Amino acid sequence: MCALIQDSAKKGENIMLLEVKALTKIYSKNDTCKHDFEKGNVCVKCGSVAAVKDVSFRLDEGEVLSIVGESGSGKSTLLKILYFDIEPTRGETYLSSFEGGKRNLFSVDSKRKRELRNFNMGMVYQNPEDGIKPGISASGNVADKLLAANWRDFGRIKNRSLELLSKTEIPEQRFYDLTKNFSGGMKQRVQISKAMANNPELLLLDEPTTGLDVSVQARLLDMIRSIQQELGIATIMVTHDFGVAKTLADRIMVMCGGVVVESGLADQILEDPQHEYTQLLINSILG
Amino acid sequence: MVLEIKDLRKTFTMHAIGKQLTALNGVSFSANEGEFIGIMGKSGSGKSTLLKCIYRTCLPTAGSIIYHNIDLTKAKDNEIIALRRKEIGYVSQFLRVIPRVTTVDVVAEPLIWKGYTREKARDEASYLLRKLEIKEELLNAYPTTFSGGEKQRVNLARAIISRPSLLLLDEPTSALDAESSKKVVEMMLKLKQEGTTILGTFHNTEILKKTSDRIFFMKNGCIEKTGKTHEILEMI
Ligand SMILES: Nc1ncnc2c1ncn2[C@@H]1O[C@H](COP(=O)(O)OP(=O)(O)OP(=O)(O)O)[C@@H](O)[C@H]1O
Ligand SMILES: Nc1ncnc2c1ncn2[C@@H]1O[C@H](COP(=O)(O)OP(=O)(O)OP(=O)(O)O)[C@@H](O)[C@H]1O
Ligand SMILES: [Mg+2]
Ligand SMILES: [Mg+2]
Ligand SMILES: [Zn+2]
Numbered sequence: 408m409c410a411l412i413q414d415s416a417k418k419g420e421n422i423m424l425l426e427v428k429a430l431t432k433i434y435s436k437n438d439t440c441k442h443d444f445e446k447g448n449v450c451v452k453c454g455s456v457a458a459v460k461d462v463s464f465r466l467d468e469g470e471v472l473s474i475v476g477e478s479g480s481g482k483s484t485l486l487k488i489l490y491f492d493i494e495p496t497r498g499e500t501y502l503s504s505f506e507g508g509k510r511n512l513f514s515v516d517s518k519r520k521r522e523l524r525n526f527n528m529g530m531v532y533q534n535p536e537d538g539i540k541p542g543i544s545a546s547g548n549v550a551d552k553l554l555a556a557n558w559r560d561f562g563r564i565k566n567r568s569l570e571l572l573s574k575t576e577i578p579e580q581r582f583y584d585l586t587k588n589f590s591g592g593m594k595q596r597v598q599i600s601k602a603m604a605n606n607p608e609l610l611l612l613d614e615p616t617t618g619l620d621v622s623v624q625a626r627l628l629d630m631i632r633s634i635q636q637e638l639g640i641a642t643i644m645v646t647h648d649f650g651v652a653k654t655l656a657d658r659i660m661v662m663c664g665g666v667v668v669e670s671g672l673a674d675q676i677l678e679d680p681q682h683e684y685t686q687l688l689i690n691s692i693l694g
Numbered sequence: 695m696v697l698e699i700k701d702l703r704k705t706f707t708m709h710a711i712g713k714q715l716t717a718l719n720g721v722s723f724s725a726n727e728g729e730f731i732g733i734m735g736k737s738g739s740g741k742s743t744l745l746k747c748i749y750r751t752c753l754p755t756a757g758s759i760i761y762h763n764i765d766l767t768k769a770k771d772n773e774i775i776a777l778r779r780k781e782i783g784y785v786s787q788f789l790r791v792i793p794r795v796t797t798v799d800v801v802a803e804p805l806i807w808k809g810y811t812r813e814k815a816r817d818e819a820s821y822l823l824r825k826l827e828i829k830e831e832l833l834n835a836y837p838t839t840f841s842g843g844e845k846q847r848v849n850l851a852r853a854i855i856s857r858p859s860l861l862l863l864d865e866p867t868s869a870l871d872a873e874s875s876k877k878v879v880e881m882m883l884k885l886k887q888e889g890t891t892i893l894g895t896f897h898n899t900e901i902l903k904k905t906s907d908r909i910f911f912m913k914n915g916c917i918e919k920t921g922k923t924h925e926i927l928e929m930i
Contacts, residue, residue: 456831583711
């Protein structure tokens with residue numbers, strides 16, 4: 408019930424958290440393509456590829472935005488840019504809690520970027536191995552994130568780590584095992600615990616439930632949703648599963664060839680997709 | 695019979711923490727030429743470990759894995775290398791790619807091991823990659839920066855290009871959208887028809903319905919249930 412009240416308050420207010428302007432990432436052989444990509448995402452003059460091209464959107468506090476689109480459409484690249492793993496070729500991003508929302512995040516030094524990642528963001532990578540340290544234990548992985556976010560009280564760190572690991576259904580007797588010895592699904596669940604650990608205001612999820620069996624998938628989604636709602640965490644979630652998008656997302660953004668072709672309310676995109684590509688995508692899932 | 699596994703066991707010993715963990719607890723089955731076996735089961739039930747023991751990225755603790763009269767648990771390293779190069783294909787659950795080798799070369803390599811000229815191998819590799827809808831401009835790029843689905847298709851192409859007699863697939867479609875999954879299903883069916891024996895873990899029951907003859911449902915390191923695909927799918 409509490410979540411419901413907060414939900415409606417959140418939706419009434421629409422306080423902006425994140426604003427992304429014309430983000431672009433170009434892969435070119437010589438890094439010098441200055442051409443104007445008239446149509447498509449391959450430069451006709453030099454063959455450079457725009458993995459992400461002029462993507463702009465805003466995300467409100469507590470909102471869940473889902474990104475869908477075919478393989479190679481730029482979804483992961485977009486998340487990795489926002490998490491400072493990939494440097495954009497151009498574009499800006501503003502976070503309202505950072506310097507009054509007036510400073511482009513890409514213009515700050517690497518120390519500040521690290522702080523933003525550690526204090527304000529959480530990330531779940533598409534490949535679970537990218538998001539965890541193989542040589543330390545499951546609880547150590549979560550603690551690592553908490554230490555980076557300046558948690559100092561050992562007891563609290565321990566409690567928080569164990570709480571999250573049990574929520575993600577890691578068996579208790581495995582809490583202190585090295586994660587390199589974990590199965591794929593277990594690695595993924597440690598990654599999710601880690602990403603949620605510091606109560607981030609922005610959570611980035613790249614296919615958070617792939618490789619998990621359907622029952623675990625459903626329970627994990629419930630867990631993500633309940634924490635997300637309780638704490639009002641703004642979330643961007645990449646998925647190729649429309650069912651997942653439908654259960655979690657307020658809005659859906661559809662990407663194709665590095666650009667956003669359509670965006671709107673989640674149920675509306677599914678019920679009444681406007682763009683030819685979105686229709687195709689939805690039909691191919693249902694068909 | 696292509697593969698006969700008897701009482702396969704795998705216990706991991708983690709010396710650093712003085713613990714042992716049994717991932718496979720007596721698995722037995724056999725597989726025929728051209729048979730497709732789907733493997734299901736909860737996270738941690740031993741699916742990947744089973745495939746890794748056959749590919750010998752894990753050393754079994756006990757039991758035997760007879761592949762065409764060769765016991766893979768006892769085979770010498772160089773025999774395993776030869777088999778991996780010529781007869782046994784494997785796709786890992788994780789979206790890892792070989793660094794510093796271009797897409798076409800990654801996929802062409804198994805054909806070069808088979809004796810193809812580099813040029814011919816690269817041609818065939820490009821053909822297969824195009825069929826899997828890998829974009830032209832990626833063919834000569836390095837896959838490290840590719841999307842998840844692209845990495846998965848590159849890995850799959852490398853595993854199937856030389857038409858292995860045994861194919862081990864660990865969640866090979868997890869990062870693929872419906873369209874590319876369909877392509878992959880078609881290719882698996884074609885290989886099956888040509889006689890390839892396929893063992894694959896899938897969470898997607900739709901794919902299993904289309905491809906597999908039998909399903910093993912694993913639990914706690916054992917095959918808990920086994921039967922025809924539709925029988926098992928009805929049960930769970
Ligand atoms: N060296 C390169 N040259 C050209 N294009 C490249 C290069 N490296 C990456 N790309 C392109 O950048 C894009 C990256 O896609 P991204 O990882 O964002 O896709 P995605 O939408 O997450 O897809 P998936 O669902 O498969 O994970 C791909 O289209 C890829 O082809
Ligand atoms: N190298 C290793 N060292 C120690 N334990 C391991 C190792 N690899 C796997 N295990 C353990 O063996 C068990 C089975 O793992 P496996 O990877 O086979 O599971 P799975 O069925 O493939 O699960 P998932 O669906 O999550 O991928 C797990 O408890 C795992 O932690
Ligand atoms: Mg991706
Ligand atoms: Mg596995
Ligand atoms: Zn250009």
